[in-house]
Amino acid sequence: MIRAHGLPLAAILAGAAALMVFGLGSGSYWTIVALNLAMWIALTQSWSLFSGTTGYISLGHVVAYGIGAYVVAFSFKIVPLWLSIPLAGVAAGLFALMVALPVLRVRGPYFVILTFGLAELVKYILLNVETGLGKSSRLLFGAPKPDTLLWIMVGLAVAATVALYAVHRSRFGRGLDAIREDETAAETIGIPVVRVKVLAYAASAVIPGMVGGVMALRSTYFEVLQVFNPTISFTIVTIAIIGGAGDARGPILGALFLVGLSEILQNASPQIYLILLGLCLIGCVLFLPTGLVGLLHRKGGAR
Structure with missing residues (x-):
């Protein structure tokens, strides 16, 4: 059974089932809330696959999201949905693979600036x-209903979480x-x-590409400036900081x-x-520097 710091895979599946029951059984408003929650979990887990493990903080994750949204919008009604969403993930992963070598030549703050600039360039x-x-x-x-999209998004969130757990336990993750x-x-x-860096960078872009495609269907409207909004990348990093980027439970708690x-x-x-939200986030950074996962570790140590 896959585990990460004591949390079994069964807990992930139980959480996914609870999210589905909550989202589908509580009305259309809560379906959208559950969809957004699953989206941020999927995006942040995939971001952690590269940035959370290597320490290369990326502000360009929105590139994969936007490319995926563009692929689905461009191919909508041309290819079936079951094919267009995986194609969105493949396109995002291939783009990340192509730019990985030049992008990963820099480190630290230069990498942060470069990834942000790359996102703006592609936009x-x-x-x-x-x-x-x-x-x-x-x-x-004629896009699918939110209930259908919720099923897909929860599946992507589970896939991203399991992938991160598997990487943490693998030789690749130790590298x-x-x-x-x-x-x-x-x-x-x-x-x-x-x-190792190139593979991790490319792999971390696949699920965000599919997430972007699903959210393009959710809005039923594609506009380049909307899907390449840098706020998406900033929110991903914020969730990782709040939850704790060094643990696969962090993105779930942060989201x-x-x-x-x-x-x-x-x-x-x-x-x-x-x-008010900004003040709460500042408080989290000041008083929970290791995130909510760090708080759990301290509570567990105290017991």
Whole structure:
């Protein structure tokens, strides 16, 4: 059985089942809330597959999301849905594989800036392509209902979580951990650093590509500036920080916290909820530097 820091795979499946029951049995509003929750879990788990294990903090995860959304919007009604969503993941993964070598030549803050710039570059390239095609946006009539999309998104969230758990327990994951601790030393002891980083970077883009495709169907409207919104990348990093990026449970806890807090504050104080949310996030960074997972570890140690 796959485990990560004591949490079994059965707990993941039970959580997915609970999310499905909650989302499908509580009305359309809560179906959308459950869909968004599953989306952020899938995105953050896939981000952690590379950034959480290697220490390379990426602000370009929205590239995979946007490419996936574009593939699904472009192929909508041309190829069946069961094919277009996997194609979105493949396209995002292939793009990440193509740019991995030049992108991964830099480290630290330079890598953060480069990934953010890459996201902006791809956004404006696709914007020019769409303008050349005479398309400022695309309407997706006849998209599946939110209930159907929730099934797909929960499946992607489970797949991302299981993949991260499996990587943590594998030799490949130990190689990524060694790269995070000391990349030069890892290469000295025989770890193929370049190959491991490239594979992890490409793998981390596959599920976000499929997530972007699903969310394009959810909005029934594709617009380049919308799907390449840098807020998506910033939110992923925020969830990872809140939950704890070094543990596969972190993205789940972080997403639950952020989505739940956003809904509560938005309903209670819609005029100032973003300010209140920002203050809560600052408090988490100051008082929970290791995230909610770190808090669980401290509680467990105290017991």
